[in-house]
Amino acid sequence: MNKLVFFLYLDHAEQVNQLKHDYSNHVRQQVYQALLMRSKNGKLGKNDTTIVGQQFGVKIRTVQRIWEQGKEQLAQNIPVNVHNRKRGRSGRKAIPIDLEKLRDIPLKNRMTIEDVARELGVSKSRIQSYLRKG
Incomplete structure (x- = not known):
């Protein structure tokens, strides 16, 4: 008897801790269309959101x-667009490197990444990331 209760508890815990879903724009548009079909004069019925959610797994x-x-x-009075919000670019903005300044460094002073970093006045890790990017 105790095992049955324990399994039911585990099942309930899995449902509570579901991960957040990032639904595709196509699914979101279909959900909105289904809600429009079920609405009467712009109003939804009592269980319409539950039914549509189960229908699309949302x-x-x-x-x-x-x-x-x-x-x-x-x-x-704007066209309906229920797509995901666009996420902006976050983090530190890229600082461009002047390639002319790099070309002006004599070859003997740019033999290692450390030499190039010292001449340009940037960190070695930034030079390495620029090399990775090409």
Whole structure:
């Protein structure tokens, strides 16, 4: 009897700790279309989000968020686009290296990465990353 309870507890724990899904734009658009088909005068029924979520394998909260995005865009009279938000580039911006400055360094002073880094005034790791990038 105790084993049965333990297994049920494990099953419940797996459902609670599900990973976040990053749904494709195609799936998100299909979810919105299905919600539009089920809506009556812009209103959804009580279980519509649950049904559509199960149909596409999407969490209910995600379905609700897609519906809200679509409603906001319709209210602003812009074409409905429920695609994923674009993530911006983060981190330190690249500092360009002047290739002319590199060419001006005499060959005897650019035999090693350390020499080139010292002449250009940048770190060795930055030179190595530039070499990796080509």
